[in-house]
Amino acid sequence: MARSVIKSGGLHAGALLTIDLEAVRWNYRFLRGKLGARVRCGAVVKADAYGLGAQYVAPALHAEGCRDFFVAHLDEGLLLQPQLSASSIYILNGLPNGGEADCADAGLVPVLNSLDQCHAWSMHAAILGKRLPAVVQVDGGMNRLGMSQREIAAWVKGGSQLAGVDVRFVMSHLACADVPSHTANAMQLAKFRRLAEHFPGLPRSLANSSGIFLGKDFHHDIVRPGAALYGINPIPARANPMRAAVRLSAGVIQVREADKGDHVGYGWDFRPSGPSRLATLSIGYGDGLHRALGKGGAVYFEGCSLPIAGRVSMDSITVDVSELPPDRLGVGSHIEVIGDHQSVDDLAGAMGTIGYEVLTGLGHRYERNYLGAADLSRAELVGELQS
Numbered sequence: 366m367a368r369s370v371i372k373s374g375g376l377h378a379g380a381l382l383t384i385d386l387e388a389v390r391w392n393y394r395f396l397r398g399k400l401g402a403r404v405r406c407g408a409v410v411k412a413d414a415y416g417l418g419a420q421y422v423a424p425a426l427h428a429e430g431c432r433d434f435f436v437a438h439l440d441e442g443l444l445l446q447p448q449l450s451a452s453s454i455y456i457l458n459g460l461p462n463g464g465e466a467d468c469a470d471a472g473l474v475p476v477l478n479s480l481d482q483c484h485a486w487s488m489h490a491a492i493l494g495k496r497l498p499a500v501v502q503v504d505g506g507m508n509r510l511g512m513s514q515r516e517i518a519a520w521v522k523g524g525s526q527l528a529g530v531d532v533r534f535v536m537s538h539l540a541c542a543d544v545p546s547h548t549a550n551a552m553q554l555a556k557f558r559r560l561a562e563h564f565p566g567l568p569r570s571l572a573n574s575s576g577i578f579l580g581k582d583f584h585h586d587i588v589r590p591g592a593a594l595y596g597i598n599p600i601p602a603r604a605n606p607m608r609a610a611v612r613l614s615a616g617v618i619q620v621r622e623a624d625k626g627d628h629v630g631y632g633w634d635f636r637p638s639g640p641s642r643l644a645t646l647s648i649g650y651g652d653g654l655h656r657a658l659g660k661g662g663a664v665y666f667e668g669c670s671l672p673i674a675g676r677v678s679m680d681s682i683t684v685d686v687s688e689l690p691p692d693r694l695g696v697g698s699h700i701e702v703i704g705d706h707q708s709v710d711d712l713a714g715a716m717g718t719i720g721y722e723v724l725t726g727l728g729h730r731y732e733r734n735y736l737g738a739a740d741l742s743r744a745e746l747v748g749e750l751q752s
């Protein structure tokens with residue numbers, strides 16, 4: 366799948382995605398530093414660690430001391446499980462119907478999102494004749510996943526729904542944590558506390574990345590950051606405190622001259638206003654660059670902004686390089702799509718979306734270069750020798 370070396374003959378792919386595992390680790394340490402000594406910092410590595418490659422990212426975080434990993438699906442958990450010793454892997458989307466045996470065999474921890482899931486997990490524990498770990502999710506007002514007030518009431522009355530289940534903690538999720546002034550935050554916190562009362566003595570988990578920045582009241586016992594680990598700004602109204610973890614550059618595959626009256630790209634959408642030089646880059650919507658970038662998007666070369674000219678194709682974009690001296694850029698030059706001049710969040714803004722969607726949409730055609738992966742194998746090795 367992902368390769369981490371650039372072949373001597375240059376790129377075999379159209380574009381180079383650099384993933385900085387040192388930055389991911391720095392971000393983890395930074396978030397952990399915001400927490401009280403008794404609060405555990407987990408890591409959300411669902412959707413292939415937001416597109417960065419969970420098989421690289423999760424071990425990097427493991428080497429940093431993380432022992433609580435969150436994925437969305439059972440399959441994602443099964444894939445990572447062999448790499449994450451002495452860790453808990455939680456399945457956020459819940460216990461899948463019929464997935465009880467696979468989940469239990471691999472030692473994964475399902476989030477129980479409904480009474481039905483509680484029953485199913487409890488019954489499986491009875492079949493195996495042992496206690497099975499789980500997390501209980503209550504709906505704190507997002508109406509997405511988790512047990513409703515009514516279900517919890519039924520639960521409390523019924524009493525034994527969780528026989529054989531070792532509930533590790535009770536969790537809920539914030540809907541508006543990226544807007545600190547939103548009234549939903551305090552309301553959700555109050556509701557979560559109220560519902561969690563039904564599970565006396567159990568640890569609690571509420572905060573995602575942005576939730577960590579809402580203050581200690583939101584931290585509880587374990588936090589679940591994802592986006593901030595990968596460099597997305599968890600506090601959009603303020604300067605990003607996180608380190609960028611991703612760089613993306615695309616190769617120039619052709620440079621051409623165009624004149625006034627010419628047309629560029631599908632639909633003949635773009636017409637140069639005079640003699641121009643155009644560069645075609647080997648990256649397109651098949652690599653996650655939305656077509657919306659055809660209206661006002663830009664990429665960067667040596668600090669110079671290069672406007673995207675015309676529509677985004679599946680495998681290429683055309684950019685106007687007229688501003689650059691002719692000898693500065695040619696076939697094989699590498700153009701920044703994400704980097705010092707355009708952050709993931711900037712690119713998301715130009716696409717009309719959010720950084721989360723940019724990262725998870727990056728696709729699988731890039732040459733991938735993992736920085737810090739070598740140190741990681743050494744660190745992991747030391748860990749193995751010590752244990």
Ligand SMILES: *Cc1c(COP(=O)(O)O)cnc(C)c1O
Nearest residue numbers: 409538573574575589590591592
């Ligand atoms: C995705 C997810 C997270 C991580 O959220 P970020 O905003 O990426 O930090 C945490 N908890 C749950 C339940 C999630 O689904």
